Amino acid sequence: MFHILLFMSRLPEAEEISHRLAAKENYIVHRVSNLREAGTLLTRQRIDLAIVAVNPNDSLVYSLNMLQENLPVLLIAEVSNQYVSERQRKMAWGIVTYERLTE
Numbered sequence: 001m002f003h004i005l006l007f008m009s010r011l012p013e014a015e016e017i018s019h020r021l022a023a024k025e026n027y028i029v030h031r032v033s034n035l036r037e038a039g040t041l042l043t044r045q046r047i048d049l050a051i052v053a054v055n056p057n058d059s060l061v062y063s064l065n066m067l068q069e070n071l072p073v074l075l076i077a078e079v080s081n082q083y084v085s086e087r088q089r090k091m092a093w094g095i096v097t098y099e100r101l102t103e
Helices: 014-022 035-044 059-067 086-091 098-102
Strands: 002-007 027-032 049-053 073-077 094-097
Touching (some): 027 035, 049 059
Parallel strands (some): 002 049, 049 073
């Protein structure tokens, strides 16, 4: 099984992404909306990929990586030119817009 952490509290499209991923065979989606929920999950379950909405708080990606070392993180931007801090860019596998992700 492939465990995906979906951390997208503000994007209205989070429900759609969650359903699309959960429809895939061998994928389990764990949807959280805050760092406390993510921390609880990461202490109980090894996560294979974290999909995280870009957040002005750049310590979020850092915190997730502290909870699970070498956690692959894919950032979701609402628009292609959305600001992403250098710290987040360095710690993430990549950045993709919601529109591109659903393609």
